[in-house]
Amino acid sequence: MTTSVEKDQPGKGRLAHAASDHPPVAPAKVGVVLANLGTPDATDYWSMRRYLGEFLSDKRVVDYADWKWQPLLQLVILSKRPFSSGKAYKSIWNMENNESPLLTITRAQTEKVTTALHELYGDNVVVDFCMRYGNPSTDSVIRRLQAQGCEKIVFFPLYPQYGSPTTATANDQAFRTLMKLKWQPSIRTVPAYFEHPEYLTALANSVREVYDDTASRPEKLVASYHGVPQRYLMEGDPYHCHCQKTTRLLKERLGMADEEIVTAFQSKFGPEKWVGPATVDYVAELARQGKKHIAVISPAFASDCVETLEEIQEEIRDSFLEAGGETFTYIPCLNDRDDHIAALTAIIRNELGGWL
Template sequence: MGDKPGLLLVNLGSPDAPTAKATRKYLGQFLHDYRVIDTTRWLWCPILHGIILRVRPAKSAKAYASIWAEPEGLEGPHDKMEAPLVRITRGQAEGVQARLGENVEVEIAMRYGNPSIGHGLDALKAKGCTRIAVLPLYPQYAGATTASVYDGVAMALEERMDVPELRFLRHYYDDPRYIAALASSIDDHLATLDWTPDCIMTSYHGLPQSYVDKGDPYQGECFETTELLRQHMGKTKSELYATFQSRFGPKAWLQPYTDKTLEKLPDEGVKKVAVMMPGFSADCLETLEEIKIEAHETFEEHGGTHFTAIPCLNTREDHLDLLADLARERLLNGWL
């Protein structure tokens, strides 16, 4: 069949269905990852299995159910059968495949859940790919995301005798084309509104502060993304700034917190807010439910009058162009 290079697009993942059973299985895999929770296993596992996986799946399943059919405009063979994150990633793969042409095979994988990394590697192997490039769909590097993809690939290959040649993309948080795509997405979305926001918040997924204290560069890369976006758009620090969402557990997480910032803004005279999530390449639970629904409610409860969540880059043409260019220039160079 020849020796085409393969490209594996990897994102975080979602449950197979918006049910407590499926969510429990997904959370069990996710929260067992030492990159995600670095607490000693003898202490963490009893908490995880004795408390969290007994209580949280039902609540999380309800949240997934509220966004399962979103976002609009993704009709097709996978419509409503898979979580938004998985459906969008499939659309991204189709767009990247069209741009790279028949000389490359493109597949998707999820770090947790399905389709698994092992499934993606098997699919590429079945197509004759012995050289595989892995593109984690995380613009900013973090040990809990990008490095965990490295681990996932290694674990998927650890019992195989025939291991492919591998290349990995570490990050693309400062690529000018990524910054330009973010700026264009803001302009396009705000043009659909009949009001103008007082400020734009860039909300990134949080990490425990201890991870950054140990050397994780994630926080700095998030701040740099926002600074580059600010410069590109000619905004001031009060007009466009970074916050962090999705706290979990009692530890201190990266600040400023998105929810706490939204709570205090109305008292400071900021009544109209737009929130974008530059660290997410595709809309998912954390953007569609946590920000679009929960954060919206929080802002209005504290006196805000206008709120909008700017969609992730998803399958925008400029985003697909970026992903294809990153693959050509930084992963497939010399293989084509």
């Protein structure tokens, strides 16, 4: 996997036997990109509007015809929603680093994965991260890796369950960059990994640790996934099925009875019927049924973000408590836990097969 070069400038050189005016070429390496959803650059109106405009204009996210959707988006939604979304982000913002928690956590994951892969492969692997919406952009990161000599790239969308509005759009963006490059790197996209043994181990460990640390055992574990319109399931998107199977596999790992764990969906947007039950309504119903202590986990999110830190820990928590519940326990995402990093590293090693 080596390219023969002669030293010319730091990190680069002239190809052996090439003409003296040939552009410098970096030694061949393999790149790994951890791809997450995205984040606004700040919580002010215009930063939120740019971020939401990019996100809600993605046909994978909202697939209505432009003539129907864009006037509503530009004239109504983006006039109001940046204020409410900005308030939500401000309540969870990492003030020390002046960035969203998603960015902080994804960077920490990348640093730990880098350390793990360098112990295995040395400098032959370069690890970076990108965001589908916002910064650092997918385009800039793939170009940066190519400039460092990455002729092959493992592109890893950090979504355990495959979904068209998540995994597919992340891959789409990577391919759009390839379409513009004179010299395309070879690229492998990482498939859904919700069945991977080490992912399930980390997920189960996170539940056990919280349960062991609570004064009373939660009466119900709610596995809350980001929702999608019911139509997506009917059109062949496997996301809903992947979520249901994730809950079942987690239940088996934990040795729970069927009635101890349930699948629910959050973050409904728009007038269409979405897959359910809706987490915010379901937890209130649990309280009305007499459940006093529940726990909520988010297996679809690799990193804590506004949907978990604000929506679950504020809106969904309030729904449960206001309906008569007494104790609401949130189980954090896997973030940069060591067992999660071990799972991500194992998945990447598998995808590097034949390359290193």
